[in-house]
Amino acid sequence: MGVELILFEIALTFYFAAAIVCVLELFKGTRTTSKIMLSLAVAGFLFHAANIIARYVLSGHIPIANLHEASSFFSWCIVFLFLFLEYRYRLGLLGSFIMPVVFVIMLSSSMLPRKMEPLSPVLQSYWLGIHTVLAFVGDAAFALAFGIGIMYLVQEHYVKSRHLGGLFQRLPSLQILDEINYRLITIGFPLLTLAIITGALWAESAWGSYWRWDPKEVWSLITWFIYAVVLHVRLIAGWRGRRAAILSILGFCVVLFTFFGVNFILQSKHTF
Amino acid sequence: MKVLVLGVNHKTASVEIRERLAFNGPKLEEGVLALQQLEEVKEIAVLSTCNRVELYACVGNTAAASEQIKDFLSGFHGMKRPEFEKSLYVHGGPDAVQHVFRVSSSLDSMVVGEPQILGQIKDAFEFALAKKTTGVLLNKLMKKAISTAKRVRTETRIAENAVSISFAAVELAKKIFTNLGGKSFMLLGAGEMAELAARHLVNNGVQEVLVVNRTYERGCELAGEFNGKAVRWEDFLHEIVHADIIICSTGAPSYVLLKEQMQKVMKERRNRPVFIIDISVPRNIDPEINKIDNVYLYSVDDLQEVVDTNIHGRKLEAEKAERIIAEEMEKFDRWMSSLNSVPTIVALRQKAEDIRREELERLRNRLPALDAEQMKAVEYMATAIINKLIHPPTVALKEDSEDRDELIAMIKKLYGINGEENEE
Structure with missing residues (x-):
């Protein structure tokens, strides 16, 4: 070993x-x-x-x-x-x-x-590092937004139902959870955007076209739309708190599917 | 001499009636001085807070005095008697004493155990003292009411309760807002508990305070206390948009804030969270409001429940407090009847003295031959006889015994003393 x-x-x-x-x-x-x-x-x-x-x-x-x-x-x-x-x-x-x-x-x-397999020639490009690091740091931010979203829902349940038992004392305040959730998405979203753009550029240099409706690409786009909606409704309609938390949980589920599901269920040019 | 209490509180009267009967600002001095002029009233003190208006009087005849006071209230506040009479409670004698002790000990408060009422009672009596409208009886009653309240506070855990309710409110606010610095707070209405909670919030860093009151002047007064801004009642829906924390204690008979209204407010607030505490009885805020996202509505009962999980045996504490009050009432009663026996003793002495003088006069007429020295000896003998005769009953009257009232009545009957004339 x-x-x-x-x-x-x-x-x-x-x-x-x-x-x-x-x-x-x-x-x-x-x-x-x-x-x-x-x-x-x-x-x-x-x-x-x-x-x-x-x-x-x-x-x-x-x-x-x-x-x-x-x-x-x-x-x-x-x-x-x-x-x-x-x-x-x-x-x-x-x-x-x-x-x-x-x-x-x-x-x-x-x-x-x-x-550890030798890299196939198409992937041998500096785009590999840039594209993947951007994508994963962005996804990691969404993962934390997911965890914080769950914490928000738990804490909100305590406060709304007026049963302040269990974890109420130890969980952070609703406001800070909501704020950090928002901040994480504002970090994750531009990173995801950049990852999609660099991916397109890389695809163009490797395969000759920017966008080929590969399932991974499609699901990344869906993810992007979900977080775009999260940010949009927050800024325009003031959706915060519970709804923002639910959306960020939903968003991360899509991230996980894009990451694992697409590879196992759908055929993709992406090796991961 | 008897203690008489007339009043309305948050349980018996709506806020409108309480506000109309209130003795605010200059009305207090005017009212107290005018009440003292009433024929049936010997001593008077007036307590006027957001939750109660109470008149404490020392009177000879409770029925006559309460009629006179009711007429006075009607004239003074420009209300017809039927408008407030059914909300008015009247206690006389021991019931009145018990009532005063329960009020000062905060057992009669909306939130049992809240500490402000004692200060308010002190202020009310001190004001009366300064205006010289109280006397022996009310002064003693005041001292006793204060010492009883202190006993209740130190010997039971009742007071902890109210403190923990506003403490719980602050803790909860911190779980919604992280810290309260920079948050704004609206006090809707007024009341002992609401003010206590408000003070706690301000101490915890709440910056902007908005005070809404049906009586704008009262609102200004309160706003001054918190360094805040008074808002007119008509404008409150407009201003509520700015409030992160709202304490409602208006005592209105129906909801003052409906779900649809709050939904609009939340839209304007762009869903920034709001923490609402409804202290009012009956509730003033539609409970459905809690279903709106980012709105957290708590009633006093909800906060109480939060606190109750910490404080066990609250009922036991209340019983303990009632026992203390019963003890103190008994002491006061004994003092009062000792007060009652003084006129009887005086009357008894007077009676004996009268008899002595009368008989000596008759002797002088019948035996004009007696010289000065002989006359002096006879006088001396007469004085010794009556003194020896009235000594035992005087001692018995002064003694602190349970059946003193009966004793007084008996002695009056046996010696043919007509008490009423001699009482002054």
């Missing part, structure tokens, strides 16, 4: 442990548990980063060339953003809604073929 595979397994184990602690935290959280969870996530993140670097060194190109690598990189982006938000805002319980998602994506990544 190569070094990079061992690093991956270690990272996966740390994420698993972090996810377990996160779920436990929902039932009985203390300062210690959230500290433990954060250290586990940071450790997983570092090993994960080492894994990605190792793969880069070994393969000689950005390791986002197959579905395994792509989903691994995707979850790494999510953890990065999560740690950033945690550092910046210290939102209680955010980990409980994010780390399980990270673990599931990593787990599916671990079950996909991990072989």
Whole structure:
């Protein structure tokens, strides 16, 4: 087993442990548990980063060339953003809604073929790095918006139903959840837009046409429209709070389908 | 001498009636001084707050005095008696004392345990004291009402409750808005609890305060207290758009804010969240409003429920408070009847003195031969006899015993004292 595979397994184990602690935290959280969870996530993140670097060194190109690598990189982006938000805002319980998602994506990544194949000539372009990094950082922002959207709905339910039990005390305020949700989408949306544009440019240089109605392209466009609607109704009609949260949850489901579903169900030129 | 209480509160009267009967600003001095002039009224103090208007009086005859006071209220406030009479409660004697103690201890408040009422009672009595409209009885009653309230506060957890309700409101607001700095707040109506919650919000950083009141002057007064802005009642739907937190306590008989109106407001607010607390009884805000997105409506009962999960045995605390009040009432009663026995003692002495003087006069007429020294000896003897005779009943009257009232009546009967004339 190569070094990079061992690093991956270690990272996966740390994420698993972090996810377990996160779920436990929902039932009985203390300062210690959230500290433990954060250290586990940071450790997983570092090993994960080492894994990605190792793969880069070994393969000689950005390791986002197959579905395994792509989903691994995707979850790494999510953890990065999560740690950033945690550092910046210290939102209680955010980990409980994010780390399980990270673990599931990593787990599916671990079950996909991990072989490092030589890059096919069409993909050998600097567009690979730009297009994929933009797409995954954008998707990671949507993933966090999804987690925060769920937190919003849970907290909103407590406040609306006037039963302030359970997680009410530990969840952040509605306003901050709504604000961060909005901010994440304003980060994710331009990145997704750029990813689609760079993808089109890359397609033109590789295959000779900008847009070929490939299922991945179509679903990316659907995703783009959903988030465009989220931003539009927010700015024009002042849709915020519950509706914005629901839309961002829905949006991320489409992101996941675009990412995994299209590859398994539909035929696509994209390898991931 | 008896204590008489006449009043209306949030339970018996609508806000319109309370506002019309209120003794606001200059009306208070005018009213107190005029009430004191009433024939049947010996001492008087007036309490006028948002939730209650109460008159505390010391009177000889409760029925006659309450009639006279009702007539006065009718004339003073320009209301016909039937307009307010059915909302008016009248307590005399021990019931009146109990009522005063319950009010000062905040057991009669809309939100049981809210602390402001004690200060308001103190102010009312101090005002009366300054205007010299109170006397022995009301002064004692005031002192007792305050000490009873303090006992209730320290010996039970009733007071914690009200504080926790406004505390819960602030906590909840923080879970909706993160922090309250820069938020604006509208106080719709007035009331002990509403003001308490308002104060809590302001202490927690709420910046803009809008006060809406049916009586614009009263609104201005309140707005001054919070460094806020008074808004006319007619304009409130216009201004409500700017409010992030609304406390409603108008006591109107029906809803003042309907779902359709709030939907429009939310559109104008571009769905920025609103936290509404409806303290009014009956409710003043359509409960359906809670179904609108980004509107969070809580009633006092809802907040109470939030608090109740923390405070156990609230009923027990209330019972404890009632027991304290019963104890204090008994003490006050004893003091009052000792007050009652003084005139009897005076009358008894007077009676004995009269008899002594009369008999000595008759003796002098019958035996003019007695010289000065002999006369002096006889006088001395007469004085000694009556003193020895009235000493035991005097001691008995002064003694603090349960059946003193009966004793007073008995002594009056036995010695043929007609109490009423001698009471002053």
